[in-house]
Amino acid sequence: MNPVALIIVSLIFAVVVFYPLTRICARAGLPLWPALIVFVPIIGPPITAYLLALSRWPNHPFGR
């Protein structure tokens, strides 16, 4: 598989999901930089998922 094509597809995915990720971060009370990490090709989306899953959400009613 062509690595350049993989990187381009990953960047298209990042452009598509960037806006909803900023919205999720805003609702969770997190800064916007986890959403920006999605632009790192291939490994960016899972890293963003780990950050959202493992960080404490300041806006969460029970402080989770």
Added chain:
Amino acid sequence: MPLMHGLLNLIMLAITIWCYWRILSKAGISPWWAYALLISLAIAYLASVFRSPIVLFAPYIVPAILIWIFAFIRWPSYEMTPEAAGENRYKRHAHRRSDVAPGADPHRTVNPKFRDRVAEAEERRRDREEH
């Protein structure tokens, strides 16, 4: 080499499902929706069988749809008050209609084995006092 690549992808998918599980739990949505990511595995498999160029996009289609939906739906845990945390902690939603009005659920019946022993003891004590 392809076997190793496939194995690494599966491990990555399992970790991502775990992350989605945690994120959905925090939002108060059923975490089982995280398993919808397995659909992308099926799409990738079918695309590779038919030698379709979709195989490049396949791992991204379902996560993109899930992220868009998740960003705009209501998050039930955000609608609960911290005071309700003790009672509703393990409930999927803040309350069901039948919790507020038990008569609203016609299938909800009390198991006769579960007698209210405290109320029975109280009644017996009252009877003894009266006689």
